[in-house]
Amino acid sequence: MSKTCRPSPSSGDPEWTVRQVVPRSEWDTTTEACPTCGEPVELCGPHYQVELDRERTATAGSKLTRERRLLSFCDESxxxxxxxxxxxx
Incomplete structure (x- = not known):
C-alpha cells in the first residue's frame, strides 16, 4: 500500500472524492504534518487517515484511470x- 502523496489536494478541488475516513495505527516510523493543525503525526501511533480519490486521464501505455491520496491527521477532531x-x- 502506498503512503501519503504530497502535496495534498486543495480543499476546494471538486475533482477529489472522500472515499473513507478511518482510524489507523501503522507499523511505520514516518512522521508527517497534520494538514489541519500542522502538528507532527507519527504513523506508527494512532492517527486518522482520509483517503481521497479522483479520475485521471490515462496517458499512452498507462492503464491507470484513478488517482488516490492519503492524508494523515493527528486525531479525529x-x-x-x-x-x-x-x-x-
Missing part, C-alpha cells in the same frame, strides 16, 4: 475539521 472545511466550500 482534526480530520473532522478538515472535512467540514471541504464541505463548506
Amino acid at each position: 482534526c480530520a473532522t475539521s478538515w472535512l467540514d472545511d471541504v464541505e463548506s466550500r
Whole structure:
C-alpha cells in the first residue's frame, strides 16, 4: 500500500472524492504534518487517515484511470475539521 502523496489536494478541488475516513495505527516510523493543525503525526501511533480519490486521464501505455491520496491527521477532531472545511466550500 502506498503512503501519503504530497502535496495534498486543495480543499476546494471538486475533482477529489472522500472515499473513507478511518482510524489507523501503522507499523511505520514516518512522521508527517497534520494538514489541519500542522502538528507532527507519527504513523506508527494512532492517527486518522482520509483517503481521497479522483479520475485521471490515462496517458499512452498507462492503464491507470484513478488517482488516490492519503492524508494523515493527528486525531479525529482534526480530520473532522478538515472535512467540514471541504464541505463548506
